[in-house]
Amino acid sequence: MRLFLYILFFCTAFSVSAQSSDAKNRMLELLNQLLSTPKYECDITIKIDVKFINMKERTGKMMYHSPEKIDYKIKGFAFLPKNELTSSSTKLLSNDFVAIGLEDQPINNQPCAVIKVIPIDIESTIVAGQFWINNNNEVCKMTFVTKDKGSYTANLFYNNNPFKLPSKAIVTFDVKDQKLPALLTGDLEGYSSKDAFNEVSKGKIEINYFNYTIN
Numbered sequence: 001m002r003l004f005l006y007i008l009f010f011c012t013a014f015s016v017s018a019q020s021s022d023a024k025n026r027m028l029e030l031l032n033q034l035l036s037t038p039k040y041e042c043d044i045t046i047k048i049d050v051k052f053i054n055m056k057e058r059t060g061k062m063m064y065h066s067p068e069k070i071d072y073k074i075k076g077f078a079f080l081p082k083n084e085l086t087s088s089s090t091k092l093l094s095n096d097f098v099a100i101g102l103e104d105q106p107i108n109n110q111p112c113a114v115i116k117v118i119p120i121d122i123e124s125t126i127v128a129g130q131f132w133i134n135n136n137n138e139v140c141k142m143t144f145v146t147k148d149k150g151s152y153t154a155n156l157f158y159n160n161n162p163f164k165l166p167s168k169a170i171v172t173f174d175v176k177d178q179k180l181p182a183l184l185t186g187d188l189e190g191y192s193s194k195d196a197f198n199e200v201s202k203g204k205i206e207i208n209y210f211n212y213t214i215n
Contacts, residue, residue, distance in 0.1 A: 060075055
């Protein structure tokens with residue numbers, strides 16, 4: 001009986017270790033894919049749905065230089081995402097981390113591997129991330145939990161763009177006391193309501209990407 005329990009424990013531990021190793025290799029493959037993305041430009045439309053912000057859909061251009069350097073030109077609006085999604089992903093995956101493979105889930109009618117990522121560094125501003133990756137190695141969904149700036153979730157959609165670049169991103173986040181998450185910065189004050197509120201509400205940003213030009 002004792003021998004049976006030992007063998008069962010060994011097999012379970014080996015299975016968990018192998019699963020974690022496979023999950024980490026999958027995330028390192030994704031990191032390499034992100035870092036291999038060349039410089040590009042694309043047109044964008046952006047809609048912000050936040051209770052205390054009053055603004056219409058805007059159009060503009062995005063210039064990608066690297067995960068840490070992304071420029072936006074949006075007509076009549078000084079808004080820009082502070083921590084772009086690629087930057088958050090590469091920041092989390094570029095340092096040592098633990099990856100845990102979870103049960104597969106369908107996203108947008110596609111089967112996806114689900115992997116939770118936890119950084120080893122206790123000083124990391126990102127506490128945890130979770131990625132839903134389809135069979136084409138495209139991230140269909142990801143969530144980030146930050147240390148002191150809340151959490152946000154992004155759903156990504158693809159339309160055969162080069163280098164697995166998305167055609168749409170829908171980002172949702174919690175808003176409390178009229179404070180936006182770390183994802184955002186920019187000239188939002190001019191679009192804010194004068195009526196303060198203290199409740200927690202949901203915010204949403206929808207960005208469409210099109211007319212990609214690879215530099």
